[in-house]
Amino acid sequence: MAATTISLFLFFLHIFSVVTSQTTQSTITLGSQLLPTQEQTSWLSSSGRYAFGFYKQGDGFAVGIWLNQIPEKTVVWTAKRDDKPVSSDTTLLLTKEGWLVLRDKRGQDTPITNSSSSATYASMLNTGNFVLYNAVSEIVWQSFNSPTDTILANMTLSSRNQLISSASETNHSSGRFRLKNQDDGNLVLYPVDTTDIAENAYWASGIFDQGYRPTLALDEDGHMYLFREDGKIVRNFTDGWTSRNQTVFYRATIDFDGIFRLYSHSVERNGSYSMEIRWSAIDDKCLVKGICGFNSYCSSEDNRTGCLCLPGFDFVDPLQRFRGCERNFTEQSCGDRTDNLTYVMQTMENMKPRSSHACSCSSQTSHTSGSPAMGTITLYDCTCHASLLRSWRCSKLKLPLRYGRRGTDNSTMIFIKVGDGTLESPNRTFPTGTEMRSKKMIRMDILAVSIALVTCSVIAILISCLLIYRYHRRSKTMSQKEDFGLMEEITLRSFSYDELKKATGNFKEELGNGAFGTVYKGVLSNGQKAIAVKTLTKMVREGEKEFQREMKAIGRTHHRNLIQLLGFCSEGSHRLLVYEYLKNGSLADLLFKDQIGPTWNERLRIALDVARGILYLHEYCEPHIIHCDIKPENILMDDLWTAKISDFGLAKLLMPNQTRTFTGPRGTRGYVAPEWLRNVPITVKADVYSFGIVLLEIVCCRRNLDVEAPESEIILCEWVYSIFAAGQLGNLMVGEDVDKAVVDRMVKVGLWCIQNEPGLRPSMKNVILMLEGNMDIPIPPSNSF
Known part of the structure; x- marks a missing residue:
């Protein structure tokens, strides 16, 4: 009874403080x-505690609250945080x-x-809280309703909302981690770009109160x-504290390292200042998935935490080690003979990685004859790359590992x-001062030679x-002149x-072919770098135009x-493009040929990969x-199963400040937006339509047109809309354990993207926000398919 009374008192004290603070x-x-x-x-603010306006970020400025x-610049909210400074x-x-805007030098708001x-x-x-009021002093907008990475005293985080960490201490754009207040009442920490399942969580409040959807609050x-x-x-995380000799205020932030912490900022009467961590969700950074x-x-050594490669x-980037690692050798393909292996198995103890992609060989095998046999099993299995031995139970894994x-669990062991010839010691440590000086001298020698x-x-x-x-001055043909201009434009x-x-x-070895030529697999002379070579063979002039277009489109992106475009060949009548080789094939192979198919977690990740690539083309690259x-055949999968957009042979480059263009129909039947056939200007929304078709194919793992399907299901977009309108999306999830909210989001986004009118389709930026669950998605209208 006493506990309930205290709880109610604290709750009403919180409500009272919110009301009085507004005055x-x-x-x-x-x-x-x-x-x-x-x-x-x-x-x-009137007390001078908070400021709203410009603060320095990178080479420019951002707008926020701090x-x-x-003395330290402590930003607690940022407007349009993922836009460029x-x-x-x-x-x-x-x-x-009555509109709050940023106005550039050209007068655009x-x-x-x-x-x-x-x-x-x-x-x-x-x-x-920064607030906009109307004429009768009603709030029309407030920053408290759209938090970024921080909640302040008298602020709440309601159910279904989340905080997203900053990218770094000085870069307040969206980072790699999120704190989600779930419908089930559980407060959970996840990596960004993952679904809300236990496998991805690394901290949770442990409260499940589905009937009431609790709200997270912080009081003064x-x-x-x-x-x-x-x-x-239902859960009190902290015991607050105050002091008569201090002015203390609080903030709770999901920091860029993924840990949710409560900070107190104390200003003494003599003017001195101190900051203290009052509570932390976890203490070990290595627990952050x-x-x-x-x-x-x-790995943590001597109170230092860092990332090391397996x-x-x-x-991938030694200056940003959190970005992960990639193979330092080329693995034999499954078609090669296994009696002359060029790789061996490395053993590491106390390791617990997970495979982020379904492996066809991931069945667990009981084995009691000793750990060396476990490594041998994986060594001769060309489809898998590692095996995890735990309590004499072996699971074979496929890359990438995440x-x-x-740890300290001696019962686990991994074979990689x-x-x-590239064998390394698994017990690598952080370099000592002597080692660093020695390495610095070596680097100086290397620098001089370099x-x-x-x-x-x-x-x-x-x-x-x-x-x-x-040579080109002497050449008189138009194609040769164009080639030289292209070499000057792209390095x-x-x-x-x-x-x-x-x-x-x-x-x-042919990898595929298209309208303008064929793609072959190759290896550069050093034998380490696999490449894909695209030859342009169909009609000299038409192929020449595609060659020029693709070079200009992707050469600087x-x-x-x-x-990634690595190089080109423009010799006589030969026109070839050299790309990085992505050994996991296309999205079409993954969706339509793989009997297992990607998991729902992977489907969402792939969709976000493709959306981010298109967003970059539409808004961030110049031109x-x-x-x-955009179609599954033009989306390739790298070693880490990251989706990459390819084939820019039909791309249209926009001039500065140009938003639409007239051009003849381009693209592949089934993915072409309706406006291509109306003889009207084309905008980036044509790509949004194609993405919508691809997104529905990702959801359903089938082609947009399937003549072998039942009559009502032949055209995918019509069938998906019919089951969506009937509330029967469960038909897409038969026999699968999946978050229905994720499927609902993906389907609604796909249906919005394929609206007939370009103006109804969302931008790719909003597509990403909706897929991530950071933007509400209205019910899509009937499209009169």
């Missing part, structure tokens, strides 16, 4: 503005019409809020708790295939360029035809979800690009 405010009138380079760059009375000539303006009603005035409250005394709709507190990327593991792997961590080699290379390149220039490796002929074994041929 003290500073008023921002219509027409008020800020510039990042002026003396006043922010609007302060603690103003402490703005330049110094951008104005933050509360317009006379970008809204800061998603408010559908205009405001009469604004205020930065002492609670840290530092109590952080989950309370139900009836006021009952996803703290280290694919094929790496987290044997046979090197860091959530790796060194490594290249013969500078000499680079200098010689530059001289050789300059001489080569001069010879090429003279890629130029291959000779003989080099590529030798690399592909005289174009022996660089994104993890776009295939903006409409791909024009």
